Amino acid sequence: MAWPRRCCRAPLIGWINPALKERRGETVRVLVTGGAGYIGSHLTDALMAGGHEVTVLDNLSTGRIANIRHLLDQPRFRFLCDTILDAPLTDQLIAATDVVYHLAATVGVKYVVENPLQCIVTNVRGTEIVLESAYRYCGAW
Numbered sequence: 001m002a003w004p005r006r007c008c009r010a011p012l013i014g015w016i017n018p019a020l021k022e023r024r025g026e027t028v029r030v031l032v033t034g035g036a037g038y039i040g041s042h043l044t045d046a047l048m049a050g051g052h053e054v055t056v057l058d059n060l061s062t063g064r065i066a067n068i069r070h071l072l073d074q075p076r077f078r079f080l081c082d083t084i085l086d087a088p089l090t091d092q093l094i095a096a097t098d099v100v101y102h103l104a105a106t107v108g109v110k111y112v113v114e115n116p117l118q119c120i121v122t123n124v125r126g127t128e129i130v131l132e133s134a135y136r137y138c139g140a141w
């Protein structure tokens, strides 16, 4: 797996390059927001197959538990049914993570047309929350 490269202007404290961890044979901790969705669940499968420790944060608004049910009893897997809009929770998860894949989003034309405000809040504010914490702890862009 190709991990994101670290930004040279990012804070140095506490950040260990996930590629380095992988080379050392250490477990890489990955957070997948929207990991019960279409793309997120396939990504999660690939990460689990790669031996990584994966946390999925998904409120199941459009995602399905069926997409990740086969992983629920695996020790390297953790599922939190919650929202990225919970900033303290998202921050806490990202603080304990090496890599973040942000796929939580309000998508689908019909759903978006019927829920325009929720779409904006999730996609804009939610992404801000994830990026703020990722920058604070990881600094990898």
Ligand SMILES: NC(=O)c1ccc[n+]([C@@H]2O[C@H](COP(=O)([O-])OP(=O)(O)OC[C@H]3O[C@@H](n4cnc5c(N)ncnc54)[C@H](O)[C@@H]3O)[C@@H](O)[C@H]2O)c1
Binding pocket: 033, 034, 035, 036, 037, 038, 039, 040, 057, 058, 059, 060, 061, 062, 063, 064, 082, 083, 084, 085, 103, 104, 105, 106, 107, 122, 126
């Ligand atoms: N499917 C595609 O072909 C495609 C193509 C290009 C880009 N994308 C992008 O990939 C991302 C994921 O798309 P997808 O097709 O997997 O959609 P999806 O609806 O299957 O997945 C989105 C996931 O986000 C979760 N979610 C929504 N709001 C949340 C919140 N507030 N907190 C936590 N989880 C929340 C949903 O429950 C769902 O599981 C989107 O940004 C989409 O625009 C998808």
